Every structure is written in C-alpha cells, then in structure tokens.
Amino acid sequence: MSRTKTNTASREELAVPFLPGHAVGDELTMLADVVACRAPEGDGPFTRRVERWLETRFGAPRVLLTHSVGAALEIAMTLYDLGPGDEVLMPTFNYMPAANACLRRGAQPVLVDIESDSLNLDPACARRAVTPRTRALVTACYAGVAADHEALEAVARDHDLVLIEDAALGFAAALGDRALGTLGDVGAWCFHPRRHVTGGEAGALIVHEREHIRHAEQLRERGTTRQQVLRGEATSYDWVRPGMTALPSDLAAAYLWAQLQQLESTLARLRGHVERYRRGFAELAREGRIELPPVAENRTDNASIFYLMTPDQESRDLIVQGLHDKGIIAGQHYTPLHLEPMGRDLGGAPGQMPVAEGASGRLLRLPLFVDLTPSQQELVIAEVRHCLERL
Numbered sequence: 001m002s003r004t005k006t007n008t009a010s011r012e013e014l015a016v017p018f019l020p021g022h023a024v025g026d027e028l029t030m031l032a033d034v035v036a037c038r039a040p041e042g043d044g045p046f047t048r049r050v051e052r053w054l055e056t057r058f059g060a061p062r063v064l065l066t067h068s069v070g071a072a073l074e075i076a077m078t079l080y081d082l083g084p085g086d087e088v089l090m091p092t093f094n095y096m097p098a099a100n101a102c103l104r105r106g107a108q109p110v111l112v113d114i115e116s117d118s119l120n121l122d123p124a125c126a127r128r129a130v131t132p133r134t135r136a137l138v139t140a141c142y143a144g145v146a147a148d149h150e151a152l153e154a155v156a157r158d159h160d161l162v163l164i165e166d167a168a169l170g171f172a173a174a175l176g177d178r179a180l181g182t183l184g185d186v187g188a189w190c191f192h193p194r195r196h197v198t199g200g201e202a203g204a205l206i207v208h209e210r211e212h213i214r215h216a217e218q219l220r221e222r223g224t225t226r227q228q229v230l231r232g233e234a235t236s237y238d239w240v241r242p243g244m245t246a247l248p249s250d251l252a253a254a255y256l257w258a259q260l261q262q263l264e265s266t267l268a269r270l271r272g273h274v275e276r277y278r279r280g281f282a283e284l285a286r287e288g289r290i291e292l293p294p295v296a297e298n299r300t301d302n303a304s305i306f307y308l309m310t311p312d313q314e315s316r317d318l319i320v321q322g323l324h325d326k327g328i329i330a331g332q333h334y335t336p337l338h339l340e341p342m343g344r345d346l347g348g349a350p351g352q353m354p355v356a357e358g359a360s361g362r363l364l365r366l367p368l369f370v371d372l373t374p375s376q377q378e379l380v381i382a383e384v385r386h387c388l389e390r391l
C-alpha cells in the first residue's frame, strides 16, 4: 500500500532512512511499571491515564483506546448499525481500514474521488455518489490536513448520513480550534508504528454521544459490561451483546503514554523539518519543476507526512530510484483503493477516479522522522534537484 522502495542496506548504512521508529527515552520506565505491577492486560492504569489525557487535551467526550484504527472504525460502524444493504461513502485515496470495517459489517464501501489540492474527499463527488441506500460518509485528512469539513458536513446533513472521521493521519492536527478526530459523529486516531506518536499497534475511538459511550465500551470488550466493574459500579460483569476484543494491552498504553508526554517537542521538531523542506524546495517550486503541498488556511497540521508533486509518474519513479541509489528512501503513497486487487473485485477500474489516480502517480513522499538532521535534509533536497535536472 504505502509502497516505499526497500533498500537492502541496514538502517545504519542508509544515508537517510524513510521512517525509522522514534523512542522518546521514557518508554522503558513506563513499561517497567507495568511489569512491576504484573498487569499487562487491557484497560489498566496506563490505558485510563492515556484516555483521560487525550480527552482533556483534545476536548473529546470519550476516547477509547483500541489495538488498531480498523477496530475503532468497526466499532464506530457498529454503533450506527451499518450493515447489509447500506452504502458508506469514503475517499479512494486512503489506507484500507475504513473499507475493511465496512466490508466486515456487511455494508458496501463506495469509493469516491478526491480534491486535487488537499487530496481529501471531494464534497461534490461525495454528493453525486449519494443514493437512497447511503447511510454514512467517512472523511480522512491526508498528511494531517483537514478536509473541507463544512461542505462534507452539509452533504451529511442534507442526506441524514452519519459522519465518521477517519483521522488516522490527523492526530494532534486541528481545524480552527477543533482537533481532527473530534469533528464528526464519531472519529478514530492512529498510533501505529508508522505514526510519529505510537503505542506499537494502537488506535483510538472518539465517541461523542452519551448513549454510544457505554455501547462502545461493551463492543470493545467482548460485548461485556466489564467497564462497570472497573468503575466500581458492579461486582461482576455480563456478556450482553456480540462484541470484539479490541483493547490494547496496557504495555501498548504505557509505551504510548511515554510518547504522549513528549508530544509538544515531537511536533515542534517535525514542524521544523517540514519548514526546512519547504524552504529547500521553494526554488524548484518557483521554477515550476515540482509542486509543494498547499498551505491550508485555518488548519494546524501535525507534520505527519511530507510530500511533493512531481510532473508525472515516470519522473516520480526515476526520482525514487535516483534517491534509492544514494541510500535515501523515498516513495509513493497510496494506490487508490479502487485500483487495489480488492478494489477491483468491488468493481474498481482505471479511469474511474482521475484525480486520485493522477495524484497517486505523481506523489513523492520524502523521509520525515523526528531525528532527521538538517544535513540529511540538505542531502535529500540536493538529490531531488539533481534527479530533476537529469530528467
């Protein structure tokens, strides 16, 4: 999916790796605490600490940690009883967890084209895709930049659709003063190892409606009322509905807790790297040889991804190869979901979503990680220029 070219050199030998993991330093201390308490199971002290911290920091009524974005989105779709006969609109330029969640519920994912500037769901295309069977709309936020939320909200309102925010790339990003992930009826964040803040395999569900909170807690925990026991409201718990086992271990929550304590410095460093790339590529952009991602108004991004648009797919692939030969790992990002083998099984074919297909071919994703150094960035910038000059 995120088909970054591999290089057989070890990470240490690479001039610039793509996305090496980042440890903030306190992970072992937190993990030692879990070991000392002999309590690695889910919903332990770190899980609760992380959830309360996220709720307070981002103004979310209830955050439930999960082991994945996919699990969070499946719970979200279950809360709204999406299932056979229902259609769910979603951007074709995204990772697959929302489509998987939809299929696992027996509903039909309807893939929709994106806007050429933000690379997010195009509200006009979404509106055209609505049918009498449409029940929900999933929005995503490529590179941590919010979609045209107002227009998408209007589509949802006009057709009485549930608005599900797949904010996998939007953790700690905002639209105005509202955190991404909290804008829809229900939302999800990602703490996968490929994100800059991680718990190993982890995600989170953001729930707003009171009636959904208890339901979501039960769905996450095997369809049981165990949360009530943890809150001291009951002494034993019951199995009350079909549920999932979607809790992360407290080990994952402890790792994530350590990373969250350094969130501001992580974001500051990443944003600094993005600024340096923007300055370094400004001249090539002025010369019209590449396009930089637009700077979106009223949006605070989280510097989760840095990409350029190259003139065409051939030049993108040549640049990826040229960088690779110098030990710099860069790559493309999503293949539009309708062109994946699974997407084709669902009826997808080339030409159906021209904006996503064009963007996917031209997008060059560059190394961006917390410990990236200015000299590594200079090297990336110089090599991209060099590759473009040889085209």
Ligand SMILES: Cc1ncc(COP(=O)(O)O)c(C=O)c1O
Residues within 6 Å of the ligand: 067, 068, 069, 070, 071, 094, 095, 096, 097, 168, 169, 190, 192, 194, 195, 202, 203
């Ligand atoms: C946009 C997006 N969504 C979701 C995920 C991970 O999904 P899951 O936690 O279901 O494996 C990733 C992982 O990199 C991602 O980039």
